[in-house]
Amino acid sequence: MWTDFLILMKQEMAVIAMIFILLFMKLGRDRSNESFMNTMNVLLLLNLILGFVFNHEGILFNEMFRTSRLIAFEKNILNLAMLIISLQSYSWLKTNKHVPEFYILMLSSLLGMFFMISSGNLLMFYLGLEMSTIPLAAAANFDLTKRRSSEGAMKLIFSSAFSSACLLFGISMLYGTTGTLVFSELPHLINNNPLQLFAFILIIAGFAFKISVVPFHLWTADVYEGAPVAVTSFLSVVSKGAVLFAFVSVLYTVFSPLAKVWYNMLFILSLLTIITGNLFAIRQENFKRFLAFSSIAQVGFILVGISRSSDISTTSVIYFVLIYVFSNLAAFGVVSLVTAVTGKENISDYKGFYKTNPGLSWVLTIALFSLAGVPPTAGFFGKFFLLIAGAGKGNYVLISIAAVNIVISLYYYLRVVKAIFMDANPTPLPSIRTPLMPKLAFIVCVAGAVTIGVVSPVYDYIYSLIVLR
Amino acid sequence: MYSLHAITNSVQNWLNARLSSTWVLIIESLIVIVLAIALFAALGLILVWLERKVAAHMQIRLGPNRLGPAGIFQTSADTLKLILKEGLTPDGADKFLFNFAPFVVMIVAMLLLAPIAFANGFQIWNINIGVLYISAISSLSVIGILIAGWASNNKYSLLGAMRSGAQIVSYELSAGLSILTIVVLTGSLQMTDIVQAQQNGWWIFKGHIPVIIAFIIFIIAATAETNRAPFDLAEAESELTAGFHTEYSGMKFALFFLAEYINIFIVCAIGATLFLGGWMPFHMGNWTQFNHVMDFIPSSIWFFGKTFFLIFLIMWFRWTFPRLRVDQLLNLEWKYLLPVSLFNLLLVTLIAIMNWHF
Amino acid sequence: MGTAQILFWSLTALALISAIMVLVSKNPVYSVLWLIVVFFAISGHYILLNAQFLAIVNLIVYAGAIMVLFLFVIMLMNLNTETEPQKSIWMKFFGVVAGGLLLSFFISFVISSADLKGKSAQLKEGEIGLIKTLGKALFNDYVIPFEIASILFLSAMVGAVVIGKKD
Numbered sequence: 006m007w008t009d010f011l012i013l014m015k016q017e018m019a020v021i022a023m024i025f026i027l028l029f030m031k032l033g034r035d036r037s038n039e040s041f042m043n044t045m046n047v048l049l050l051l052n053l054i055l056g057f058v059f060n061h062e063g064i065l066f067n068e069m070f071r072t073s074r075l076i077a078f079e080k081n082i083l084n085l086a087m088l089i090i091s092l093q094s095y096s097w098l099k100t101n102k103h104v105p106e107f108y109i110l111m112l113s114s115l116l117g118m119f120f121m122i123s124s125g126n127l128l129m130f131y132l133g134l135e136m137s138t139i140p141l142a143a144a145a146n147f148d149l150t151k152r153r154s155s156e157g158a159m160k161l162i163f164s165s166a167f168s169s170a171c172l173l174f175g176i177s178m179l180y181g182t183t184g185t186l187v188f189s190e191l192p193h194l195i196n197n198n199p200l201q202l203f204a205f206i207l208i209i210a211g212f213a214f215k216i217s218v219v220p221f222h223l224w225t226a227d228v229y230e231g232a233p234v235a236v237t238s239f240l241s242v243v244s245k246g247a248v249l250f251a252f253v254s255v256l257y258t259v260f261s262p263l264a265k266v267w268y269n270m271l272f273i274l275s276l277l278t279i280i281t282g283n284l285f286a287i288r289q290e291n292f293k294r295f296l297a298f299s300s301i302a303q304v305g306f307i308l309v310g311i312s313r314s315s316d317i318s319t320t321s322v323i324y325f326v327l328i329y330v331f332s333n334l335a336a337f338g339v340v341s342l343v344t345a346v347t348g349k350e351n352i353s354d355y356k357g358f359y360k361t362n363p364g365l366s367w368v369l370t371i372a373l374f375s376l377a378g379v380p381p382t383a384g385f386f387g388k389f390f391l392l393i394a395g396a397g398k399g400n401y402v403l404i405s406i407a408a409v410n411i412v413i414s415l416y417y418y419l420r421v422v423k424a425i426f427m428d429a430n431p432t433p434l435p436s437i438r439t440p441l442m443p444k445l446a447f448i449v450c451v452a453g454a455v456t457i458g459v460v461s462p463v464y465d466y467i468y469s470l471i472v473l474r
Numbered sequence: 475m476y477s478l479h480a481i482t483n484s485v486q487n488w489l490n491a492r493l494s495s496t497w498v499l500i501i502e503s504l505i506v507i508v509l510a511i512a513l514f515a516a517l518g519l520i521l522v523w524l525e526r527k528v529a530a531h532m533q534i535r536l537g538p539n540r541l542g543p544a545g546i547f548q549t550s551a552d553t554l555k556l557i558l559k560e561g562l563t564p565d566g567a568d569k570f571l572f573n574f575a576p577f578v579v580m581i582v583a584m585l586l587l588a589p590i591a592f593a594n595g596f597q598i599w600n601i602n603i604g605v606l607y608i609s610a611i612s613s614l615s616v617i618g619i620l621i622a623g624w625a626s627n628n629k630y631s632l633l634g635a636m637r638s639g640a641q642i643v644s645y646e647l648s649a650g651l652s653i654l655t656i657v658v659l660t661g662s663l664q665m666t667d668i669v670q671a672q673q674n675g676w677w678i679f680k681g682h683i684p685v686i687i688a689f690i691i692f693i694i695a696a697t698a699e700t701n702r703a704p705f706d707l708a709e710a711e712s713e714l715t716a717g718f719h720t721e722y723s724g725m726k727f728a729l730f731f732l733a734e735y736i737n738i739f740i741v742c743a744i745g746a747t748l749f750l751g752g753w754m755p756f757h758m759g760n761w762t763q764f765n766h767v768m769d770f771i772p773s774s775i776w777f778f779g780k781t782f783f784l785i786f787l788i789m790w791f792r793w794t795f796p797r798l799r800v801d802q803l804l805n806l807e808w809k810y811l812l813p814v815s816l817f818n819l820l821l822v823t824l825i826a827i828m829n830w831h832f
Numbered sequence: 833m834g835t836a837q838i839l840f841w842s843l844t845a846l847a848l849i850s851a852i853m854v855l856v857s858k859n860p861v862y863s864v865l866w867l868i869v870v871f872f873a874i875s876g877h878y879i880l881l882n883a884q885f886l887a888i889v890n891l892i893v894y895a896g897a898i899m900v901l902f903l904f905v906i907m908l909m910n911l912n913t914e915t916e917p918q919k920s921i922w923m924k925f926f927g928v929v930a931g932g933l934l935l936s937f938f939i940s941f942v943i944s945s946a947d948l949k950g951k952s953a954q955l956k957e958g959e960i961g962l963i964k965t966l967g968k969a970l971f972n973d974y975v976i977p978f979e980i981a982s983i984l985f986l987s988a989m990v991g992a993v994v995i996g997k998k999d
Contacts, residue, residue, distance in 0.1 A: 021983070069976045106994045113987030120980055132977045136984045143991020158995075182945065199941040571861070603963065606888045613896025617868065620900065624861060624907045632907060643900060663963065 013063045013072050016080050019052045020116045024109055031105040041104045042095060046442065049088040056081035068125035068187050075470040076123050079250045079323065086243045086330045087115055092446035093338040094235035096345035107147060110140035111239060118247035122254070127176050127186040130251065134172070134215070137247065138165045141240060145232040157231020164214065164224040172211025178204035191259045205263060209270070212255075215248040217301050218308065219277040226285075229297035234344050237293055238337035241300045246326040249307060253322055257314050264314055271312040272403055278305030279410045286417045292340050292350050295417070296333070299376060302414055303329060309407050310391035318394040320468045325387040327463070328375065331453030332384050335372035338446055339365050346437050352421055357430030362437055366425045368447050375454040377418040378411050383458035390464070478774055479595035506598055510587055514736060519549045521735040524782075525789055532793040553728065561724035564627050571625035576722070576729035578618030583736040585611045589665050590743050593753050593774035597665065604665035605657055608744060609650050612699065615737070616642050622730070623718035634717030637800050638708035642699050644807040649695035649741075651815035652688035655822040656748045659685070659831060669752040674759050676751035680832040684822035689749045691815055693787065696741035698803070700734060703792040707800050742784035746777065750784075753777040759832070840880060847873035860906045864899055871895040885963045 011018060026048070030036065060077045064070070091108075098104050117136025124130040142165060146158035180186055182201050183194035195201055214221040229237045260267060282302030289295040310321045342365070344350055359366045375384035388411065396404045439447070457463055485505075489498045523538070523546055530537025538545030563572055589604040591597040601607055616639045623635020657663055659681050660671045671677075677685050698705040701717075708717040719730045746752060753773035757765040798806070825831050850869040857863045871894045878887035970978055 024983070024987075066976050067973045069974070103994050106990050109990050110987060110994075113983060113990075116983065117980075120976070128974075129977055129980075132980055132984070136980060136987070139984065140987045140991055143988070143995055146995050149995070198945050200945045203937065203941045568859075568861075571865075601884075603884050603888055606885070606892075610888045610891040610896065613892055613900075616896070616900050617865075617903065620903045620907065621861075621865070624903075636904060636907070639900060639904065643897065 009063070010065065012059055012061060013065060014070065015059060016052070016056055016077065016084070017116060017119050019055055020112055020119065023048050023052065024112050024116070027105050027109050027112070038099055038101065038104045041108070042091075042098055042442075045108050046088070046091055049084070049091055053081065053084045053088055056084050064125065068189065069129045070120075070123055071125040072123050073470075074473075075323075078467070078470055079122055079247075080119050082323075082327050082330060083115060083118060083243050083247055086246065086334060087111065087239075089330070089334045089338070089446045089449060090235055090238050090243070092442040093238070093334065093341050095440055095442040096342055097233065097235060101147075103147070107144065107235075110144040113140040114138075114144070114239070115243065118243065122247055122250050124251075125188050127179070127188070127191075127259075130255070131169075131173060131176060134211075134248075134251075135169060137244060138169070138215075141236065141244065144236045144239075145228055147236060148233050151231075153231040154233070155231075157228040160224050160231075161228045168211050168214035168221070171207045171214075175204040175207030175211065179208070188255070188258050192261050195260070195262045202263070202266070205260060205266070208255075209267070212248060212252050213274070216245055216252065216304050216307075218274050218304060219281045219301070220274075222278070222281070222301050225301060226294045226297045230291055230294045234293065234337060234341040237296075238334055238341070241296070241337070242330050242333050245300070245304065246330065249304075249322060249326060253311060253319055256311070257319070261314070268312055268314075268398065271308050272400065275305045275308035275312065276403065276406060278302065278308060279407060280305075283410050283413045283417070286414070289417075290351050290353065292352055292355070292421075295352060295421070296336060296340070299414070299418070300333065302410070303376070305410075306388055306391050306407060309395035309403060312395055312400075312403070313397040315394075315397065316468070316471045317397065319471050320464065321387075321390040321394040323467050323471075324464055325391055327467075328383040328387040328454070328457055331450045331457065332372050332375035332382070335368055335447065335450035335454060336376065338443060338450065339369045339372070342437060342439065342443055343434060347434055349434065352424055354434060355421065356424045356428035357433035358425040361433050361435060365437065365439070365447075368451055369425065370422050371451055371454055373418045373422055377415050379415075381455070381458070383454050383456070386458035386464075478593040478772075482596060510584060510598075513587070514584070514732065517739050518732045518735055519553075521739065521785065522549045522552070522731075524785070525735075528786065528789045529793060532790070556728040557725055559724040561726060562721075564721045567627040567721065568625040571621050572721075573726070575618050575622035575625060576726045576733070578621060579615060579733040580729050582611055582615045582618060583733045583740065586737075586740045590740070591665055591669060591747065591752055592777055593772070596753075596774070600664065600666055603663045605653055605663045605668070605748075609646070609653070613643075613646055619718050622722070626718070626721035628721055631718050631720045634708045634720070638701055638718055641701070641705060641708065641800075641803060644804055645695040645698040645811075648691050648807060648811040648815045649699060651812075651819055652692040652695065653744075653748060654819055655681070655684055655688040658819070658822050658826050665747060665752075668748060669754055672751040672754045672757075674757055675832060676749065676754070676756070678749045681822065681825065682831070684818050684825060685749065687814065687818045688822070689745070691811055691818070692745055692749070693784070694811065695807075696745060697788055697791055698807070700737045700741060700788075702738065702788055704795040704797050705803055707797060707803065710797060738785060738788060739781065742781045742788065743777075745784050746780035750780045751776075752780075836880060839876070843873045843876040843880070847877075860909075860911050861903070864902050864906060867902075868895050868899050871899070882962075885966055 023045070027041075027045070030041065030044070056077060060074045062073045064072075090111075094107075098107065101107065114137045117133045117138075117140075119133070121130055121133025121137060124133055142158060142162045145161050146154050148154040176186070178200055179191070182198050182204070183191060185191060185194065210221065214224075217225040229241065232240065256267065279302055282298050282300075282305055286295055286298035286302065289298060307322055307325060310318050310325065312318070340350070343355075347354075358369075371382060375382035378385045378388040392404055392407060395407070486498075486502070489501060493501070526548070527537045527545070538548035541547040541551055563569060586608060588599040589597065589601060589607055591600075619642070620635050620639050623631045623633075623638075626632075656668060656677055659677060660668045662668065662671075672680070674680075678689055697703075701708055703710075710717075719727060722730060753776050755765070755768040755771060755773065755776050757768060847870050850866045850873065853866040854863045854870065857866060871890060875887040875890045875895075878884075878890060
């Protein structure tokens with residue numbers, strides 16, 4: 006029975022073990038930042054490899070913890086993203102005073118996300134959500150000397166506290182009207198009680214905050230701009246990805262009787278999100294804000310894919326998140342390196358980047374093309390499958406508006422590419438020598454962004470995981 | 475011998491025979507109220523006199539010896555003086571809160587009297603979560619102190635109140651964890667169950683090592699929670715004038731002063747109940763003859779004896795140890811007492827499961 | 833009306849009035865003190881539902897620890913109405929409209945919800961709130977949330993120390 010727990014919860018146990026190793030390392034003798042980072046990178050790599058072996062299915066503790074091969078794969082995507090972020094933040098962390106605390110906060114957030122994804126009970130889900138938010142609120146303030154950082158962290162804390170309160174209110178009303186919190190029992194108990202509908206709206210509001218869907222996106226730009234780049238990349242990729250996985254799972258299992266209600270809702274929300282994200286991204290000057298609005302637009306596309314509730318949409322969402330990990334982290338990696346070395350964050354500072362850093366500018370270009378959805382890169386395939394999934398309901402208005410918006414988004418992505426390659430700049434950014442760890446991260450990201458689209462077994466593998474679940 | 479239990483039973487029967495049940499309830503409540511206030515007054519007088527005499531004899535002097543034999547009327551004279559003093563409210567102080575704070579502290583002290591068993595069957599309220607109730611109410615006393623410090627419109631009062639509040643909140647943790655060791659051994663939170671479980675010996679003897687550690691930690695934490703030396707940084711004269719009750723004079727100061735001594739009595743009473751057996755006489759295992767002899771001494775005398783022994787211990791500390799600075803104080807709690815209490819809790823759980831206690 | 837009913841209605845009235853006073857008080861310290869009264873009223877409700885452990889833990893954690901924390905911060909900040917930035921009158925108006933709409937929706941949902949009508953809670957009976965039952969449930973069914981909450985607190989402490997420590 007003991008081995009049952011250990012094997013089923015192996016990924017959570019691995020992350021908890023890493024947190025405790027970090028704590029004991031910190032309490033021990035004085036170590037340099039490099040030793041912490043090297044240890045952590047090796048451990049994260051081992052964690053990633055662990056995620057591929059011994060995957061069993063099972064339900065523990067009265068449906069508090071469910072695991073299946075699909076969930077293990079989702080967790081592994083987050084592990085991969087964590088490893089890449091850890092590799093990329095090497096230059097920033099080398100001179101930082103609080104390296105072990107950074108890793109502890111990130112790993113606690115990751116642990117919370119693991120529990121949120123594999124929860125079968127709304128209580129555990131809420132706890133996982135809180136556990137993923139609170140360390141991030143502290144980590145967003147990691148640049149202790151900058152005021153922007155504190156402002157962003159304050160906004161994150163207040164907004165996430167309020168949205169968690171809305172989510173909890175919805176959950177408690179759902180519990181009050183149905184009498185159970187377990188995912189598998191809830192769909193049978195949802196009749197068309199107006200109070201349940203109100204609860205549903207509040208729960209969707211809580212989710213929509215975390216994935217930055219449009220009426221709830223106001224925190225995104227300021228927090229992404231204020232937080233250090235490693236934390237921003239974590240927020241934009243890992244946090245968003247985990248909540249998307251949980252969203253898909255909750256929406257399809259718990260709220261399946263309300264399918265007609267949320268189809269219309271997702272239709273409007275996705276349109277609003279895509280259009281607002283695109284319009285605001287056009288005007289941005291700061292690179293991090295720009296990437297924030299671009300990620301809002303990407304979420305709009307994901308909502309298009311979710312709106313048809315079936316296995317194809319789950320597959321396309323997971324596939325897109327995997328591709329999004331690679332492309333977004335490539336872009337954030339370059340920004341992280343440039344910010345750590347020079348401290349400059351504006352798009353206009355990147356003019357003439359190609360002259361001094363050809364390698365990095367190619368990485369950034371491939372990343373931006375992938376985010377925009379230009380064909381040979383994987384981003385095209387991700388968006389393609391999302392739109393195909395969304396078209397399944399026959400609502401061609403949605404698809405055509407989304408397609409038009411893809412073209413509009415090309416404008417602002419190519420604006421950056423133009424600045425890098427074509428604009429002249431008397432004082433370009435200095436030539437940056439990439440250390441080994443970020444170089445590895447860039448290689449992985451670029452390889453992923455270029456090849457995953459054309460390597461079809463990936464999509465089929467994900468589909469098989471979902472169908473056989 | 476007469477036991478208080480017999481007296482209460484006879485009073486209850488007498489009342490029930492004559493009046494209807496709601497009237498009985500009201501009259502009994504009134505009796506309890508009068509007794510509690512009388513206890514407070516008596517305890518205040520006795521404890522202040524005791525403190526001055528103990529302090530004096532430790533410093534090889536005589537202490538109050540003019541008013542009455544061995545100076546026992548000294549406190550009454552002091553109380554009369556305090557009543558006649560002018561009660562001054564500082565300019566700019568928040569009048570309502572300034573007047574309200576001493577009452578909050580007094581109310582908390584009175585509420586804490588409820589679950590304490592003074593003698594066999596002589597308890598105001600026997601709730602089944604007695605120990606937890608004590609933790610809850612003692613954590614409310616901080617609010618009274620903070621309000622007093624803030625409402626005085628005085629920087630030093632506020633600082634003293636903050637220090638005092640931080641100290642009380644920190645030491646509550648260790649005190650709660652040491653109380654938990656006894657709860658683990660007894661298996662119940664009810665005060666009567668805890669005292670009954672000590673029928674064949676007090677917990678300090680039965681649950682050897684962890685209970686002794688818990689007792690020591692409890693005494694240290696209790697001294698810190700009541701702001702007594704060596705933890706009286708918040709109210710020592712040479713430090714912050716008088717901390718949170720600097721601006722109080724006259725009757726309001728008398729209430730604070732009284733509440734402090736009542737708090738000392740209450741934490742010692744709790745320590746005596748949990749660790750030293752409360753009203754249970756000193757029994758040893760199943761030596762029935764010996765136990766029978768010990769039972770002759772009435773239970774109230776056992777209880778008050780143990781409590782006053784602990785009070786003497788706390789007063790002894792005042793003149794033995796030097797005062798701790800506030801950072802040393804908080805260091806002591808968070809870096810030393812709390813880890814030891816947590817480890818002790820694990821130890822006592824192991825002992826309770828393995829049945830290694832007597 | 834029995835004693836339980838009288839107690840219920842008076843505790844409810846106390847909770848609602850104190851909650852409104854929390855919002856309306858001009859002095860933030862008064863707001864915190866009224867909030868403490870709200871917590872006492874809620875603990876009273878818990879005791880009526882025979883959940884004694886929950887009532888006492890509510891007092892220990894909320895009124896005894898969290899409110900003390902609030903008091904510490906507010907007392908050191910010296911807030912008064914002159915230093916508060918005032919929002920424009922239109923914002924306040926729309927805030928009132930939005931809040932009032934939410935309240936009216938909520939009330940209409942509760943009223944029109946057929947299966948909630950006529951049900952009343954069990955007073956002073958039931959085993960759920962007793963410590964023994966609670967302990968058993970906590971360590972059998974709900975052990976994962978219980979343990980994960982402790983790691984959550986650890987990471988929150990690490991985060992707080994990173995932000996707050998001065999060096």
